[in-house]
Amino acid sequence: MRVLVTGGAGYIGSVVTEELVKDGHEVVVYDSLYKGHRGAVVAGAQFIAADLLDGERLRRAFREAGTEAVIHMAADSLVGESVTNPAKYYRNNVVAGLALLDAMNECEVRRLVFSSTAATYGEPEKQPIEESDPTTPTNTYGQTKLAFEHALPWYEKAYGIRSASLRYFNAAGATAHCGEMHNPESHLIPIILQAAAGTRDAVEIYGEDYPTRDGTCVRDYIHVVDLARAHILALDILDERSATYNLGCGGDGYTVREVIDAARAVTGREIKVRVGARRAGDPAFLVASSARIKRELGWSPQFQDLSLIIESAWNWIQHHPQGYAE
Numbered sequence: 001m002r003v004l005v006t007g008g009a010g011y012i013g014s015v016v017t018e019e020l021v022k023d024g025h026e027v028v029v030y031d032s033l034y035k036g037h038r039g040a041v042v043a044g045a046q047f048i049a050a051d052l053l054d055g056e057r058l059r060r061a062f063r064e065a066g067t068e069a070v071i072h073m074a075a076d077s078l079v080g081e082s083v084t085n086p087a088k089y090y091r092n093n094v095v096a097g098l099a100l101l102d103a104m105n106e107c108e109v110r111r112l113v114f115s116s117t118a119a120t121y122g123e124p125e126k127q128p129i130e131e132s133d134p135t136t137p138t139n140t141y142g143q144t145k146l147a148f149e150h151a152l153p154w155y156e157k158a159y160g161i162r163s164a165s166l167r168y169f170n171a172a173g174a175t176a177h178c179g180e181m182h183n184p185e186s187h188l189i190p191i192i193l194q195a196a197a198g199t200r201d202a203v204e205i206y207g208e209d210y211p212t213r214d215g216t217c218v219r220d221y222i223h224v225v226d227l228a229r230a231h232i233l234a235l236d237i238l239d240e241r242s243a244t245y246n247l248g249c250g251g252d253g254y255t256v257r258e259v260i261d262a263a264r265a266v267t268g269r270e271i272k273v274r275v276g277a278r279r280a281g282d283p284a285f286l287v288a289s290s291a292r293i294k295r296e297l298g299w300s301p302q303f304q305d306l307s308l309i310i311e312s313a314w315n316w317i318q319h320h321p322q323g324y325a326e
């Protein structure tokens with residue numbers, strides 16, 4: 001298939017691109033590089049450095065490549081920033097998203113896989129979270145992703161654009177070529193590995209008095225390759241229907257302390273910890289159920305093991321101590 005990946009120079013988008021290329025698809029990466037890295041774009045994919053709001057460039061990209069499907073990864077995704085600067089999030093996650101849909105419609109591209117987020121659920125009443133649970137986001141990031149999701153059935157009804165929205169929490173891990181490099185880094189595993197590598201003094205734990213196994217918050221981590229495979233698998237249903245799927249590790253998830261201990265074992269390094277106060281709005285448990293996508297699409301994560309996830313991220317850091325050279 002001829003697929004355009006928005007945000008394909010970012011962390012997850014680069015791995016989606018890598019897996020698509022491996023499968024023999026023709027891939028165009030469309031990324032402004034405002035956050036991503038040119039060095040993250042895998043060989044074998046065409047690269048276009050442009051913003052989604054540049055509708056003319058986007059339509060030209062679709063026409064020149066004969067695009068048949070879009071995997072939409074480009075977004076802003078910092079929870080804290082989304083609350084202090086909602087305008088930025090509405091512009092990039094909603095307005096730019098609609099610009100993408102409009103260009104798709106004009107160019108008759110009728111298949112979309114949307115990288116949404118489990119932040120659409122807010123503070124869920126039960127765990128693990130299922131797709132049928134209420135969506136009541138508690139931050140602008142989750143709200144803007146949900147706003148874009150809400151447009152999708154209407155674009156399908158009127159213009160025939162089918163979509164699969166994938167909701168998940170924490171992507172983690174790396175491939176040999178593609179790893180996680182955000183600035184600022186807000187994700188736990190890279191932060192822990194920075195402490196292991198000595199580029200960060202310590203890991204802060206926000207509260208250890210939660211009603212969990214060891215008092216620290218329980219979260220959900222999925223290997224980035226398993227996420228990428230789910231995005232590619234979701235392309236297959238779009239000839240027939242639209243859908244929404246969670247991607248989660250299910251089960252008991254992992255506490256913050258369990259992640260730190262696993263990282264100590266994998267790296268063999270001392271990792272200093274500082275225990276601080278709880279952060280406002282951090283639920284004790286956030287774990288998504290993958291039962292629906294397993295049942296309906298046969299998604300079967302290959303790296304659902306915390307040590308494997310951490311080991312792959314650690315290997316990437318060892319081989320890319322400065323991140324992507326650019």
Ligand SMILES: NC(=O)c1ccc[n+]([C@@H]2O[C@H](COP(=O)([O-])OP(=O)(O)OC[C@H]3O[C@@H](n4cnc5c(N)ncnc54)[C@H](O)[C@@H]3O)[C@@H](O)[C@H]2O)c1
Nearest residue numbers: 007009010011012031032034035036051052074075170171
């Ligand atoms: N990282 C996670 O744990 C996680 C969890 C759930 C959902 N997601 C979603 O997955 C997607 C990718 O996340 P990531 O961690 O890889 O992010 P990332 O910041 O590494 O990648 C996003 C990419 O999109 C590009 N981009 C952003 N706005 C653009 C625009 N208007 N035009 C063109 N390019 C633009 C950036 O330059 C960057 O390369 C996001 O949509 C995010 O909401 C991520």
